[in-house]
Amino acid sequence: MIISKLNLNKALQILNESAQVFVPAFEVIEDRAAKKSIREKKFLPYREDLEVELEGPNTVKPPKDILFPNVEKLYQYKAAGEDSYIRETLPEETPKILFGIRPCDMRSIKSMDKVFFTKNYVDSYYARRREYVTIVAIGCTETDRTCFCDSMGIDPNTAPGADVMMNRIEGEEAYLLHAQTEKGEALLKNLESLEGPSENVKAIRTDCTLKIRKIPDLDRKLAEMFEHPIWDKVTKGCIGCGTCTFVCPTCYCFDIDNENYGTEGCKYRCWDSCMFSDYTRMAGGANPRPTKKERLRNRYMHKLSYFNERYGETLCVGCGRCIANCPSHLDISEFIEKSSAVDPKAEVYTESIRAAQGKEA
Ligand code: SF4
Numbered sequence: 001m002i003i004s005k006l007n008l009n010k011a012l013q014i015l016n017e018s019a020q021v022f023v024p025a026f027e028v029i030e031d032r033a034a035k036k037s038i039r040e041k042k043f044l045p046y047r048e049d050l051e052v053e054l055e056g057p058n059t060v061k062p063p064k065d066i067l068f069p070n071v072e073k074l075y076q077y078k079a080a081g082e083d084s085y086i087r088e089t090l091p092e093e094t095p096k097i098l099f100g101i102r103p104c105d106m107r108s109i110k111s112m113d114k115v116f117f118t119k120n121y122v123d124s125y126y127a128r129r130r131e132y133v134t135i136v137a138i139g140c141t142e143t144d145r146t147c148f149c150d151s152m153g154i155d156p157n158t159a160p161g162a163d164v165m166m167n168r169i170e171g172e173e174a175y176l177l178h179a180q181t182e183k184g185e186a187l188l189k190n191l192e193s194l195e196g197p198s199e200n201v202k203a204i205r206t207d208c209t210l211k212i213r214k215i216p217d218l219d220r221k222l223a224e225m226f227e228h229p230i231w232d233k234v235t236k237g238c239i240g241c242g243t244c245t246f247v248c249p250t251c252y253c254f255d256i257d258n259e260n261y262g263t264e265g266c267k268y269r270c271w272d273s274c275m276f277s278d279y280t281r282m283a284g285g286a287n288p289r290p291t292k293k294e295r296l297r298n299r300y301m302h303k304l305s306y307f308n309e310r311y312g313e314t315l316c317v318g319c320g321r322c323i324a325n326c327p328s329h330l331d332i333s334e335f336i337e338k339s340s341a342v343d344p345k346a347e348v349y350t351e352s353i354r355a356a357q358g359k360e361a
């Protein structure tokens, strides 16, 4: 199906009649301290007056909070004798459409599906949201300076797993859409009245500007590099702010806590970050990851090695958001290149001999 850019708002209006549609759009945020307005691109519920931008750079934050909110109530309770209760608070059965997500973000949702649906465990909260979401992915037409998804095995022009795939047509102000699932077929049926002519059309193809050299078995190599001195070097500058985890589409760790009001209250979960010192701090005060070195090592190992071991794929999808937003300019793509190139045994050996001789490593 072809839909012209001129009909895009009409298409979103039609879809918004039967579902809540989320689109990449600009929101103006007032920075009162700096006395200026900031325009931030993010996924927002569709409104006619929104400045929607499907192409251009990806959103600053990924759309993961639509499936996995940053704060989510799990159940409510009351402890009051015969009036006591515990009530599960599952998300509402509201159909949603995620319109215009990029191939890297689609791959991240597939990784989240593995975490929340496999290994004999189903997260009922995530499952409810996922069931009611239809995903329309769009192939990238230009990539940001920090995008490296194609070095991580992802094609920025296709999105397996999305219900509908959408690509800009070469030389035309129009998009080519095709259904990849039954949900996608139902969605496109709703838009038939807007269908344009589809002869001799060709979709635009693009690739990433940032290319990195990554060896195919980096996951296994990193497993041997747990004590490698590279970790001391890459950690320099990290201030433990956690920004990298909050903007990452595949970070899914959460904490669980209570909010009590007298005899009533609720149990909720909220995003957590392995970059925070209290993430692994135990009740007695012991902490197996006492410094930022252990914490950053865990984050990178999770993305590039541990997840492969458990689920058979790399967790970093190369979206580049952690690189673009780190206040200290730490760069996971640079780490991938450096660790792909080092000889783990040789460097550990050299450093340990130097240490034994009392010389500076
Ligand atoms: S965003 Fe950068 S400085 Fe902040 S925790 Fe992550 S790596 Fe460290």
Ligand code: SF4
Pocket (backbone or CB within 6 Å): 244, 247, 248, 249, 250, 251, 303, 315, 316, 317, 318, 319, 320, 321, 322, 323, 332
């Ligand atoms: S680790 Fe960085 S580049 Fe990789 S998926 Fe997360 S935010 Fe994107």
